[in-house]
Amino acid sequence: MKRKDALGAYGERLxxxxxxxxxxxxxxxxxxxxxxxxxxxxxxxxxxxxxxxKTRSSVAYGHPAEAVVRAKAxxxxxxxxxxxxxxxxxxxxxxxxxxAVVRSPRGAATVTHLRGAF
Amino acid sequence: xxxxxxxxxVLLGVTGHLVEIEADIAAxxxxxxxxxxxxxxxxxARDRIRAAIVNSNHTWPPQRITLALSPADxxxxxxxxxxxxxxxxxxxxxxxxxxxxxxxxxxxELGLDGTIRAVRGVLPAVLTAVRAGFSQVVVPVENAxxxxxxxxxxxxxxxxLAELVRMLTGEPCEVVxxxxxxxxxxxxxxxxxxxxGQAQGRRALEGAAAGGHHLYLTGPPGAGKxxxxxxxxxxxxxxxxxxxxxxxxxxxVAGLLPPDAPLVTGPPFQAPHHTATVAALxxxxxxxxxPGAISCAHRGVLFLDEAPELAxxxxxxxxxxMERGEVSIARSAGLVRFPARFQLVLASNPCPCASxxxxxxxxxxxxxxRRYLAKLSGPLLDRIDLRVELLPLGRSALFAEGQRGESSxxxxxxxxxxxxxxAARLAGTPWRTNAEVPGPVLRSQWRLPARVLTTASRAxxxxxxxxxGFDRVLRCAWTxxxxxxxxxxxxxxxxxxxxxxxxxxxx
Numbered sequence: 026m027k028r029k030d031a032l033g034a035y036g037e038r039l040x041x042x043x044x045x046x047x048x049x050x051x052x053x054x055x056x057x058x059x060x061x062x063x064x065x066x067x068x069x070x071x072x073x074x075x076x077x078x079k080t081r082s083s084v085a086y087g088h089p090a091e092a093v094v095r096a097k098a099x100x101x102x103x104x105x106x107x108x109x110x111x112x113x114x115x116x117x118x119x120x121x122x123x124x125a126v127v128r129s130p131r132g133a134a135t136v137t138h139l140r141g142a143f
Numbered sequence: 144x145x146x147x148x149x150x151x152x153v154l155l156g157v158t159g160h161l162v163e164i165e166a167d168i169a170a171x172x173x174x175x176x177x178x179x180x181x182x183x184x185x186x187x188a189r190d191r192i193r194a195a196i197v198n199s200n201h202t203w204p205p206q207r208i209t210l211a212l213s214p215a216d217x218x219x220x221x222x223x224x225x226x227x228x229x230x231x232x233x234x235x236x237x238x239x240x241x242x243x244x245x246x247x248x249x250x251x252e253l254g255l256d257g258t259i260r261a262v263r264g265v266l267p268a269v270l271t272a273v274r275a276g277f278s279q280v281v282v283p284v285e286n287a288x289x290x291x292x293x294x295x296x297x298x299x300x301x302x303x304l305a306e307l308v309r310m311l312t313g314e315p316c317e318v319v320x321x322x323x324x325x326x327x328x329x330x331x332x333x334x335x336x337x338x339x340g341q342a343q344g345r346r347a348l349e350g351a352a353a354g355g356h357h358l359y360l361t362g363p364p365g366a367g368k369x370x371x372x373x374x375x376x377x378x379x380x381x382x383x384x385x386x387x388x389x390x391x392x393x394x395x396v397a398g399l400l401p402p403d404a405p406l407v408t409g410p411p412f413q414a415p416h417h418t419a420t421v422a423a424l425x426x427x428x429x430x431x432x433x434p435g436a437i438s439c440a441h442r443g444v445l446f447l448d449e450a451p452e453l454a455x456x457x458x459x460x461x462x463x464x465m466e467r468g469e470v471s472i473a474r475s476a477g478l479v480r481f482p483a484r485f486q487l488v489l490a491s492n493p494c495p496c497a498s499x500x501x502x503x504x505x506x507x508x509x510x511x512x513r514r515y516l517a518k519l520s521g522p523l524l525d526r527i528d529l530r531v532e533l534l535p536l537g538r539s540a541l542f543a544e545g546q547r548g549e550s551s552x553x554x555x556x557x558x559x560x561x562x563x564x565x566a567a568r569l570a571g572t573p574w575r576t577n578a579e580v581p582g583p584v585l586r587s588q589w590r591l592p593a594r595v596l597t598t599a600s601r602a603x604x605x606x607x608x609x610x611x612g613f614d615r616v617l618r619c620a621w622t623x624x625x626x627x628x629x630x631x632x633x634x635x636x637x638x639x640x641x642x643x644x645x646x647x648x649x650x
Binding site for chain 2: 084088090091093098123125137139140141142143
């Protein structure tokens, strides 16, 4: 496994734990289709939450959340529509969150959860 | 605290409005939106303030930042909001306390490294702040002396954003306390003593200075038209402190102020090239209009050399500001008024061939000469009281020893006493110089006996001067009398004035 993929996997594990601690119920991890991948899908009360996880080893190249640009957000919406179409159940509310993870050389990584980011 | 507020000033011409800048930091994807009708320079502030904050070793909050400038319906332009915007962000992210910002108005552009750079229009901006009740201002170091021209202002200047944050958080820092610059008398660079001969031209210049009359000089190249015109500011009285502030405010907005001598103390001199456009001359430009040459020449001299070469529309655009003493320019961004009480000096060659030897050697057919001078429209010339034709200088005049003319200082003394005489006579009226007095008032309130007016009446009957021209003759006659210390014009003063009116210049 390449180093950047390992960092991504580490971030996604942290994010999943963070979401569960925050009271969300995970439905899927790394759901894939021909268009791409959704990192985490969870439910939060009445809402289904599509979650993009971004992990960086430092903020030297900007905060990870800044890397979620408009094109990325648009792709996530498209993927969410495909996932929802495959489900039998429906949800009254759909939300898109971003979880930004910054690993620190010492001590715990910082996890920032942006609810309803876009 | 996720919400913070700072203050700055937006300028519309030379008047300003206080602007409140709010910064809100909210959860969401990182990004900045800047709202409140910013222009291009202000919209780019987003990138400048971010780099400046990061390079000043503070953190740029990785959240959604909304920066709002209010009043929201007023178009904002310029880069001088940078410092206030950066501080609003820093206060919203708790780097500085909101309370430390509440009583201060901030002006200044930020460099990417966090240095605070000089901006235009500091004097009118500080005046606005003080009038709105904010006596504390923070300005760029280069603008400190200019800001301190406002007596009530407490001016502090800092070199960088990092220093400014230290100042606001009470840490030791280097702060320049602005103090008003010493009022130096305007340097007299050109002296009338350098002008050889041209007694008639000197006389007209003195009259123009004493009465505030507009002046039209014609003559062959090399006769000294430009030399004379350049020496007019030197014989005009220095500006009063109120006038100096008015002029400095315009020059500040135009970006003409030298940082070492920020107060304009002498009458300004503007000599735009004859290719100048209407916008360059009367002010304008896209977005919020900027002052033109006539406003930069406010309380001073506007010299238009080779006047017939100017586009005729450009010249005629001067007529309205000449009457009103100000110019209003309407743009989509708003109506802007600039002061424009200037003294016009026109200069032209007598014809297109412009032989240095004068008319004797001219090869232009009469029709060409007429067409050349007809480019100056009648209504414009009608507003010019003094017209002189300068003759080419002879060899004897040029090489005459010990024939130096009077110096500017001597002439300026006479001008000053003539102006005092006129001002004393005009006390209680809205006018200060002879050139401003309307004709009907002049004819009724300071009526001259018919025998004094013979020459003028005859010229009027012969159609050599118009009724308006008659009033202009009266004004000049009063100026000539003031210069020679007479209490009212005599026959010879009127004759001389008629001579200046008709001159040898056509029209």
